[in-house]
Amino acid sequence: MKYFFKVLFSLIVIFLVLSCKNQNESASTAPETTAGVNFDDPWKQADAIVESIKIPIFRDEVFNVLDYGASADGSKSSDDAFKKAIEACSNAGGGKVFVPAGVYHTGPIHLKSNINLHLEEGAEVKFSTSHQDYLPVVHTSYEGMEFMNYSPLIYAYKQKNIAVTGKGTFNGQAGNENWWPWSGKDVYGYKEGDVKQHDTHNLPRLSEMVEKGTPVEERIFGEGHQFRPTFFEPFECENVLIEGVTFINAPFWVMHPIKSSNITVKDVSVISHGPNNDGCNPEYSQNVHITGCLFDTGDDCIAIKSGRDNDGRRVGISSENIVVENCTMKDGHGGVVMGSEISGGVRNVYVRNNTMNSPNLDRAIRIKTNTRRGGTIENIFVKDLKVGQVKEAVLKINTHYGIYANQEGGHMPVIRNILLENVEVENGGEYGVLILGREQSPVSNVKLKNVNIKNVEVPLRVEHADDIIFENTTINGKEY
Template sequence: MKNKLYSSLFGFSMVLVSAFFANCFAQNGSTAILANPWKVKQQIEKAVVAPVFANKNYSIVDYGAKSGGVVNNSEAFKKAIEACSKNGGGKVIVPTGKFLTGPIHLDNNVNLHLEDGAEILFSTKSSDYPLVRTSFEGTELMNHSPLIYAYNKKNVAITGKGILNGQANNDNWWYWCGAKQYGWTEGKANQNDPKNRIRLVESAEQGVPVEQRVYGEGSYLRPNFIEFFGCTDALIKDVKIVNAPFWVIHPMKSTNVTVDGVTVQSHGPNNDGCDPEYSKNVIIKNCSFDTGDDCIAIKAGKDADGRRVAMKSENIIVQNCKMLDGHGGVVIGSEMTGGVKNVFVENCVMDSPNLDRAIRIKSNSRRGGLVENVFVRNIEVGQVKECVLILDMFYNVYGNQTGSFIPQVKNIVLENINVKNAGKYGVLAKGYKELPIENVILKNVKIDKAASPYLVENVKNLQFINTFINGKKVESPKEL
């Protein structure tokens, strides 16, 4: 049942508005954070301290690395990282030049530092990437190693002004997705063959232990580019990342992660810029995302595997970032089974004719999951294709996605948002009658152009406060 407009006036002062927010959500037990969410954000920032490293340098050249982009320098990287970690940590230096390598596995107290002019070229031979514990689209498995990987490590970093080049294109990695636009042709194997992605999803549903979900060579499940798996105190700073096989930056089950000043330019399939999953205390700031999928997508596992892990992603901060091409600027889901809590987005610019949405939350009744406490402020949106805010609880991919796990979304606040062109809608929200989307507030939002102010179904307590769309003040819809 769709909500219809009705007329009402809001004469709140700033104090009353703050009280209004708290009162609206009091029944959900979230009063404390909703009364002053940005104070909570400051507390999270204080808790996330970037790692510090010993003042020791280990140049890969001293361990046999050769520039030129022809010789595979995997052993040189491995030796330099081992020596660095064994001796108390420091910087593993990649000097100016082009250095070809297979996967790089980081160790405790190691900062992989790319000097200005340095470029790491990653092998496009899938056989160069051994099996490790990782994940694919929200399901854990044994698969090709990510290009840069740290497993259960502490105090690790990737820094510097250099370039990380995955060298993925339509001739390698990308065509594995099975889409013709990425180089796949009839007769080529791909991830959608029944023995590959489908078998992985079924094995998770059947409770097969992760160690027995063995894929890798011949399975066509692409590896993540950078993955911190089970790490504490991790940093990625200043590097430029291009041409990823799959998800670009993937903090997985990690705590205290900072992504600062990173540039992502990668337009392949599923090339999300940064995907924190089952992770806590993550700050993404001063970054630029120009991607083939979501710029930032916060995850928490998928379906049965997400319920097995049962771990939230929480305390995620996104600030001072620029979003260009992508399916969404800041997205939650669709792999959100474990739940997502306390997300803060501020001072970002989102603008591209190829950016579909600004803020997006997506799930379905196979995924389920609870998303709560999402706060967005001070955002400048130039142009998006579909809408500023979309809450889609019927997201569908890979065929039938219906089940018995109804997702829940509540406490979404957008304030001080300026939009030139929202595309089709200001707000598009579709929830379930059995479990409506709850508590969505837009305050001080100005949308110059939208084909329609909003389209909502099964949304409880949608509030527009001092919000203007197409030059007209938007009144809150009355719940029927």
């Protein structure tokens, strides 16, 4: 009998241990919750984020590119002059690299710490159309996947206190004869039989490397491949300022701060209608302030990202503490967008006092992901938004997003805590609110407060979401 109770006691202990283990495993894999989200006044946190962002300060010394052999009439390449001026400025401890009014031709510009690249009003920097000039390859990223590729047109890698300022223009000189045809779209110069980014040796090969976990330094592309470079990419940088300048004719994404922090994008104009010409895409980045900008783009105006599929989960850095205010959005696939490269998650995004208006703007606020991307997207606050016209939806949340094949996987996205407050829409397009969640993970805690949407075909289409909270909200004259 004593032996029986001893065995019974051992079995009970084993059962309790296994039970606790299962509970711990369940808790570790359950989606993280955000308790106490304050829908009444989230804007104090937005103010605190803006106040915390450090604007870089530079030495007063000026390094004029003309003093280093630059040609302001565009008659010859100023590539060496830009490199020499940046090197001299860096060696002196930093300062301003000054580009006077005129036209300059150059290859890629690589910034270093404590340097402000300043374009005087009337200055236009035109980037080389020779792809060879963007070699050797550098550590960069394409649609949320890191690899070695052509250099971005303006690039900074692991630098601190950098800026691009002034009232001049950066011209990427991309077009239907340069960079854009690689998109594979006829409208951008692609011709049947030409090489393109979706060919087997390009995107499929890179995606396979990401899936297998191939080290980034072994993912070598560049020459012989068709991946377009970004325009301005601070990679693992701190304290970045982009102010006053204009970007046109971008090969790919325009401003792409990746794995960076303390970023200010102020009074910048992006006027670029090429393929994937997103205006500003913070990725794996924190403490970002985008203010007073104009976005007139061929893709999303602002798209917040955090890596694609296994790369996003490998890096494991969410994009967070991002404030977008006082901006104007015209053409684009979306005004302020989260995704689709969002596997690392996005949280604490504050969008206030913006204007969106164009017959070619598809959505105002958009969240896009799927079960290959996954990701947790939470705490998205929108206030004082004026929308003149959008095509598809004022708010679109889609957990079935996919433009490529095989977009289903085992990574259920979590989307919660979305607020739209003080929103006026004159022409809402096809949908007022369009939410396509998942039965296994419904979209939760969506609130519309003081929202007035006019002239929309379908006021609401909601699948797999908790009840939307309406407060003083009218769609097509009907109060909800």
